[in-house]
Each structure stands twice: as structure tokens, then as C-alpha cells.
Amino acid sequence: MATIEDVAKLAGLSRTTVSRVINDQPYVTDEKRQRIIQAMNDLGYVPNSSARRLRSQKTETIAVLLPRLTNPFFGNLIEAMEEKASEWGYQVIVCQTHDSKKKEMDYLQLLKTKQVDGVIMASLVNDWEDVKPFLECGPIVFCNEYMDESSISMIHMDHKQAAYEATIHLLEQGCTHISYVSGGPESHLSKKRKEGFTEALSEYGLSFQEDLAIDWAMDVSDGQKVFHMIKDELPHVDGVFTGSDEVAAGLIYEATSSSNWVIPDDLAVVGFDNQMISLLMVPSVTTIEQPVKQMADKTVEVLIQQLLHPGALAPNRYVYPHQLLVRNSTKRKKLSIQ
Amino acid sequence: MATIEDVAKLAGLSRTTVSRVINDQPYVTDEKRQRIIQAMNDLGYVPNSSARRLRSQKTETIAVLLPRLTNPFFGNLIEAMEEKASEWGYQVIVCQTHDSKKKEMDYLQLLKTKQVDGVIMASLVNDWEDVKPFLECGPIVFCNEYMDESSISMIHMDHKQAAYEATIHLLEQGCTHISYVSGGPESHLSKKRKEGFTEALSEYGLSFQEDLAIDWAMDVSDGQKVFHMIKDELPHVDGVFTGSDEVAAGLIYEATSSSNWVIPDDLAVVGFDNQMISLLMVPSVTTIEQPVKQMADKTVEVLIQQLLHPGALAPNRYVYPHQLLVRNSTKRKKLSIQ
Secondary structure, three states: OOOHHHHHHHHOOOHHHHHHHHOOOOOOOHHHHHHHHHHHHHHOOOOOHHHHHHHHOOOOEEEEEEOOOOOHHHHHHHHHHHHHHHHOOOEEEEEEOOOOHHHHHHHHHHHHOOOOOEEEEOOOOOOHHHHHHHHHOOOEEEEOOOOOOOOOOEEEEOHHHHHHHHHHHHHHOOOOOEEEEOOOOOOHHHHHHHHHHHHHHHHOOOOOOHHHOEOOOOOHHHHHHHHHHHHHHOOOOOEEEOOOHHHHHHHHHHHHHOOOOOOOOOOEEEOOEOOHHHHHOOOOOEEEEOOHHHHHHHHHHHHHHHHHOOOOOOOOEEEEOOEEEOOOOOOOOOOOOO | OOOHHHHHHHHOOOHHHHHHHHOOOOOOOHHHHHHHHHHHHHHOOOOOHHHHHHHHOOOOEEEEEEOOOOOHHHHHHHHHHHHHHHHOOOEEEEEEOOOOHHHHHHHHHHHHOOOOOEEEEOOOOOOHHHHHHHHHOOOEEEEOOOOOOOOOOEEEEOHHHHHHHHHHHHHHOOOOOEEEEOOOOOOHHHHHHHHHHHHHHHHOOOOOOHHHOEOOOOOHHHHHHHHHHHHHHOOOOOEEEOOOHHHHHHHHHHHHHOOOOOOOOOOEEEOOEOOHHHHHOOOOOEEEEOOHHHHHHHHHHHHHHHHHOOOOOOOOEEEEOOEEEOOOOOOOOOOOOO
16 A cells, blocks of 8 residues: 555655645645646555544535436536646546436535535526525635626536527528527526527527427437427427537437438537547537536636635636537538528 | 425325435335436435435545547446446546556545445456455445456456457368457456467467567557558458447448459458447448446445445356347458468
8 A cells, every 4th residue: 555655756746745746735836736636646645534524623525416318418517627626636526416306405415414525516406595505604606607697606608698699690591490409497598598599580580490409308308209290390490509419419410311411501510618529420410519628617616716715715716718619410512582 | 496396296106205316215116206206306316315325424426447448348337337326326527547547546536535326337447456445434345347256246258269260260261370359457357368368279270470460459550550460561451350339340441442352352350349349331241249337237236235235245146148249341252261
């Protein structure tokens, strides 16, 4: 079993410096911290966490609440958060709420029962007023989901603007009957997207058409069903804003394999998140890239600062830029006549 | 805020029955249990977990340790485990080890510090002898990863047989130079796969060729790199066993988009896991389907039985059947001459 001395030796640094890193104390440069973490990993060194946790009355654990891990956006978000947290000696546990109010509340109890030190919420299904009391038990930071609320820190993208740009792009490609496809419970984020979509339409003299909207699509197999619904019931639809690369992929797969629809000429499709699948599909999927790593890093940093210096930081909002990536699922050869 | 009476009323059952379900007591039929869980979800009813936990000295929390969530196999495994655990009133927290010995040890401390009641390990990087002492703090069950060890329960597939069948299939398609592509640390599971691959080769009078093996490929972008390595350095390779749908997808994408290779005629490719991507790719990917849901359900059941009746159950091994799904990435029009 490796000892603290072994780590110090391999890193070429003093025992005191190693101890500082283990106990998250200041006065260690990032470079030295990295060297020590690397040495600990190489040696499989395990600090005596139980004793340390008992001493500090801290769990050094952060919980991240999110709707479902099978959505790769959240997988990537967790990946980045965990990497960052681990630099500070914190471990991350992941809690899937499946958009259930009860599960969200149950997992928030982890703060009350002192099983975790702080919570990151990547989604919210309960009313904020019901969640707010948990702030008395420890810090909560929002990432991805957001709202009009100034009592906590939030790290997110401008989803209204992103949906606006994607929709303008579909309109520029000549689409005149655009279906708005979404899924999951209505949240602040989803409302903002819908606002952006509607605003873009109105610039082209169009209005939101409820009869072209589908609100139950969340994954690849839903995307397949969306295609059949469009084919059978909404054949005049010529563009789709899906809000999800998975839904877009399912839709494109079904359109090209089960029928002989040409994407984008028969139907232009926009996804969301720039997941790997959006690049691998034939045709590749036009999508919105979210700055996942930057958002994850900032979220962890903000939460850990609150844990290390309670009350010292005022709540803040950090809005990160997105990017519309135009690929083959929307690049029409001939633009339709409006 | 909903009360226990509201739940009883909506479910049309007595307060006592609701209380039994909340406290995981026996004498409630599955049908009634489901009705009560449904009513609790509909009403957003939250049992007073803190008090209950304090009373029972249990956290009603299970930790699942796995290498990385960005691999959809693990996302789907967690999805199924959580659904099952939630039926029993347990919550699941997910811990990514990134194949780090230190992180695995850190997360196992959750048992020691009583932050969780039991642990499911879907991977193992430390020596079992180093993990074994944690059994004194609570039950551990293996799922997916396995080993020759009888002191704990294990739920898994026969990876040797699965790799054997996939390789025989490639050989039957006329492949004579098959590259063995893998990634991550060598584990019992990965050794078993390699054994199956080697056994299949030997039936065709071939032996394992180290110079055709690649051992650093784990995701889509690694798959892309694998293609270029084959193209530039191993052009005589005519078949690939990847052990991963993601690697297979990256390889196929790169072969067909960056070069004009024909899959499967120039290169037959086999994935593993039957992830959604394997169906969406053009061509679709031949793969091994794992019985994810059955394995997840059994694992949770075994662990919870151990939590409810400590020491009552002898450790057992449950081996679940797989299936080779032959798709277009290996269906060669003309078989090569051997």
C-alpha cells in the first residue's frame, strides 16, 4: 500500500505539500497540485478519507441531480464536472430524477442528512419555493436549467437565442411549415426555447402552430415515431426543430430507412447539443453546440468556493455562448418557394 | 404538500398499507405496492426520509461504481437498476471511477462512512483482495465485471462465449486477418473476451497476432484513429473485433467519410453491446446484445435481499445469455478466398 511519503517522493515534492493537496489547503500552485494528483493516481494512493471526513465533518461529496443519464448531454456534463471536482479532492455522485418530483425531493434529502456537502441541479421539476428551504442545509448551484431568481448561482446558455438562431436557419432554407418537437416537463429552459422559436417565426410573418407541435419526444425511438406522425398526419411539414440530437437522429433514420424521404429536401431537421451521434448520422445533423466543459468547470468552481468560504460569494449568473453548427440535415440544394 | 392520507385515498388503500410500502415491510402485494408508488409519484408525496433514516440507521441508498457514464452501456444499466431500486424505496447514486484505483477506493469509503448501505460494482480496477475488507462494512454485488471468486454474488454474461461467436462469424465471412481492438485496463472480463477470440481463431488454424492488436480504443474518436492506423500500418487487416459499438461506429464513420472504403467488403466490423448507435449507423453494425435489463434487475434484487436479510443468502453466480446480432457491417457480398 502506497504511503504519503511514496507520493511525495514520486512527485518530487515535500510531504507537507502533499498533505496540503490532500486536505485542500491553499498555497499550492496548480502545477504542483497536478503533479501530486498524478502521483497519487499512479501509485493508487488512498488518503484515509474516513478519518479525514470525521475530523472535518465534511463528506467531500457533491451530488449532481439530472433527469436521465441515457441523454449523452448529461453524461458529458458529469464527465467534465467530475474531472474538475476531483482536482479539488471532491467526489461526485450522480442522481437521476427521471423528472419525478418525489425523486428530486428524495435526493435533495442527501443535503439534509449530511450525505453530501453540496448539490448541483441540472434540472428542476419541483417549484423553486419547495426546493429553496434546502439551502439551509448546504449550497445548491444550477447548471443548464435556470430561472428568474437571484438567490443562487446559475451557469447556463441562452436557450432562447439558440432556438431563435436554429429556427431562423430553417426559415432561411425555405421551410414554411416547421414542427416544434420537444419532450419532458415544461421548464424555464424549455419555455425559453419555445420563445426563441416563436420569435423567429414572427420575423417571417408566421406564428406558432399548435397543430404542428409534438411535446412527447425525448429519445431515438420517439424520433422514429415523430417521423411516422409527420408522414401520416402532417405531410405539409417541411422542417423540424427537435431540441434533441437523439430525436433528430431517430427521425432521420426512420425517414431514410423505412421511407425514401430525402433529408433535407423533403424535411430539414435541426437537433440540439452537438452529441457524437449528430456527426455520425448520414446525413449529419445540424445542431447547437453547448459549451459543456466550460459550464461544468464553472459550476464546480462556484460550488466549491461556496463550500470552502460559506457566505463569502454573492450569487451570480454566468451565461455561456453557444454555436449553431450547420450540417447536411438542413443544407437544402433547392430552396422552396415561400 | 401531500400527506400519507392523500396517498392512501388516491390509491384506494389503507394508511397502514401505504406505511408498509414506505417502510419496505412485507405483506403487500406487488400490485398494491405499484398503485401506492404511482399515487406517491402523482401527488409528489415525500416521506420524511431523514426521520426514517435516522430511526433505521440506514441511508436507503445504493452506490453503483462504474468506469464512465459516457459509455451508453452503463447509462442503460443504471437506468434499469434505478427503476428496480426505486420500487423498493432505495435510491441509487452513481460513482464514476474512470478506471482509477484511487477513485474506486475513495468511492468504496462510502460504505465505511455509512453514506450508502450497499455497493454494486460494474467494474473492478483494484485487486479483489484490497476491496474485500469493505465487505465488513456492507454488502457488495458485482454486475457485468466478474471473476473466479465465490465470496460474493455476481451477475454477468459469458464474455468468452460472446467474443467466440462474434469472431467465428467474422471467420465465416472470410476474414483471415482480424484485428483485436480493446481499451481500458485489463480485467477478468477483458481477458475472457480475448480467450474467446483466440479460441475461435484456433478453430480456423489461426493464432492471436499481437501485431494486429490495438489496446487503447474506448470511444468514437478512438475508433476514428483505429481506422487510420489500419489504413496506414495494417492494410492487410480485413476484419475487426472492437468490443465496443462506439469504437465500431467511429471506425465505420471514418472509413466511409474520409476514405472510400467499403464496409464490410474491405473491412468487416463487429461492435459490442447493441447500443442505439449500432442500429443508426450506415451500414448498421453487427454486435452482441447484452441482457442489460435482466442483469440490472437481478443485481438490485440480490443486493436488496442482502440488505433486508443480512447473511441469509449464500453468494451466487447468475450468468445471463447474450445474442449475436448480424447486421450490414459484416454481411459480405462476396466471401474472400481463404
